[in-house]
Amino acid sequence: MAGGFVVFVRKNFCDRSRSHRPQPDWKAAYRHGSDCRFQLAVCSSHGRPVHFACGRYGSGAIAPRIYAKHSRRLAVARFAVGRRASFQTDRLDLYRQKIQELLDKGLAYRAYDTPAELDAMREAQKARNEAPRYDNRHRDLTPEQQAQFEAEGRKPVIRFKIENDREISWNDIVRGTVTWKGRDLGGDMVIARAAEGEFGQPLYNFVVVVDDIDMQISHVIRGEDHIGNTPKQILLYEALGATVPTFGHTPLILNAAGAKLSKRDGVTSISDFQQMGYTAEAIANYMTLLGWSPPEGMNEIFSLDEAAQKFDFDRVNKAGAKFDWDKLNWINSQYLHHMPIDRLTDLLIPDWQEAGYEFDPSDRAWLKQLTAVLAPSLVRLNDAVEMSRYLFVQDVGLTEAAVGQLQQPGAVAAMQGILAAIPADTTLSEADAQGIIQTVTKAENLKKGVVMRSLRAALTGDVNGPDLMQSWLLLNQHRWDRSRLEQALKQISA
RNA sequence: GGUGCCGUAGGCAAACUGGUAAAGCCGCAAGUCUUUCAAACUUGUGUUUGCGGGUUCGAUUCCCGUCGGCACUGCCA
Structure with missing residues (x-):
């Protein structure tokens, strides 16, 4: 792919006021943040900028705000490559000019159908079991007919002519040759809405083409759900006398049921994943693995930069990929297990605070020690909250299993021995603690295992959890070990 | 309904232009280690490549049919 490689990552935003869908949350347009998984890899591998477009009309003020938000998300996910933003509202003049050009060339025309008439037409088609499509009824209006409609006060839309017998095909980077017939495109397409004045808002399929020509986009990489737009867009490129870019349609991400991953699946954006405790690196890593396989010898755990170096469309699969939480969990755990403790600590502190645990954030040494103990067991960041509860909450109580453990022969005596051996005001070292256990055993x-298991039960209230010696030391630093033992002994004897 | 795309183990997938199918990863099971759970390590687990034909010495790969899934089918993006 020598010479220039620019990809247009287009994020679209629903116009709330006009949409008939219930609450089209703008996050939905960004879905799971995966639409751009391959694009970004490709862009960074070629050192080209990713263009970022907000396709929102109407109040121009809101678009930059949406852009800022999404831009932040991309950055969060380490998708930080050079970006340029553009807003449709800034480009209205260009669209206007291009529409006029098509009109002048006779490739587009004004259609005066009312929404009610169009509905009726589709109803009738449906009744006859035909595919709903515009029948091009206003394509060749006489000046008189036009004048008549105008006199009625009708406002025309602009329609772009699509010939029935036209064949459109392109060589898709991931799918090979794809072919469509003009007659399957639904009739002459609307490229601008009806409105007062010459014509109204230009529409998506037209706008993207004008933009992409203007920005000299060479490659359009997008989700497979856009495949049906491609033939229409190709026709527009031709009509506007522009070079058709290279297209690539990547597989969709499916839920367990095999449908497009959506809000119902609980994730609509990267921030949703993050709230669930997944790191940005893990998300990016996993997403790239969906529909693409690393070349022989490459590990499946990789940074986006590494992926960019090895990325190749040859290895992109055509079939949609089912999203697998198990694998995401595993990948996330890999990142967590290998993360520097300082960084992990920083990530964990907000979770502990949110959980309402009381602690001194400046007690860095203790927090780091705790993090190091937890790290090998973490799958998701917020697992740390439950896992470390016994270190933050004074009164933990005993689970049934813990009670059972402490009722083992010799357990109580051992706990009493340990309690007596813990110095009242010096902090235990690991050697000290080991020594105490040795002596008491x-x-x-007793068998050492009995002592250890009982100690865990008494100290943490449960029979399993993070490393016991470390847990004890952590507790001891806060002078909580003696009180735990006392409480446990009291509960057992009661 | 129409059109398009797709279909390799439970999931993600590999297999150079037709040449021993399932490498690798997740999951699952067992074992080792250990004070527990987890991690880590070891071993194990899954196949008439959706199905039926055809071409061929030979088909996951090419052709036809069939079934299934998904997407699109707007004065949405």
Whole structure:
């Protein structure tokens, strides 16, 4: 792909006021943040900018705000490559000019159908079991007919002519040759809405083409759901006398049921994943693995930069990929297990605070020690909240299993021995703690395992959890170990 | 309904232009380690490539049909 490689990552935003869909949350347009998984890899691999477009009409003020928000999200996901933004509202003059050009060339025309008439037409088609499509009834209006409609006060839309017998085909980077017939495109397409004045808002399929020509976009990489727009857009490129770019349609991400991943699946954007405790790196990593496989010898855990170096469309699969939470979990755990403790600590602190745990954030040493203990067991960041509860909440109580453990022969005596051995005001070292256990085990003539398991039960209230010695030391630093033992002994004897 | 795309184990997938199918990863199961869970490591687990024909010495790969899934089918983007 020598010479220039510019990809247009287009994010579209619903116009709330006009949409008939219930609450088209603008986040939905961004969906799971995966639409751009391959684009970004490609762009960074070629050192080209990713263009970022907000396709919102109407109040121009809101578009920059949406852009800012999404831009932040991309950055969050480490998708930080050079970006340029553009807003449709800034480009209205260009669209106007291009529409006029098509009109002048006779490739587009004014159609005066009312929405009610169009509905009636489709109803009738449906009744006859035909595919709904515009029958091009206003394509060749006489000046008199036009004048008549105008006199009635009708406002025309602009329609672009699509010939029935036209064949459109292109060589898709991921799918090979794809072919469509003009007659399957639904009739002459509307490129601008009806409105007062010459013509109204230009529409998506037209706008993207004008923009992409203007920005000299060479490659359009997008989700497979756009495949049906491509033939229409190709026709527009030709009509506008522009070079048709290279298209690539990447597979969709499916939920367990095999449908397009959506809001119902609980994730609509990268921030949703982050709230669930997934790191941005893990998300980006997993997303790139959906529909693409790394070349032989490449690990499946990789940064976006590494992916960019090896990325190749040859290895993009055509079939939609089912989203697998198990694998995302595993990938996320890999990142968490190998993350520097300082960074992990920073990520965990907000979760602990949010959980309402009381602690001194400046007690960095203790927090880091805790993080290091937790790290190997983490799958998602917020797992840390439950896992470390016994270190933040004074009164933990005993689970049934813990009670059972402490009722084992010798357990109580061992706990009493340990309690007596813990110095009241010096902090235990690991060697100290080991020594205490050694001594008590010998003195009570028990197996070490019994002592350890019982100690865990008494100290943490449960029979399993993070490393016991570390947990004890952590507790000891806050002088909570003795009180835990006392409470446990009290509960057992009661 | 129409059109398009797709169909390799439970999931993601590999297999150079037709030449021993399932490499690798997740999951699952067992074992090792350990004070527990997890991690880590080891081993194991899954196949008439949706189905039926055809071309061929030979088909996951090419052709036809069939079934299934998904997407699109707007004065949305």
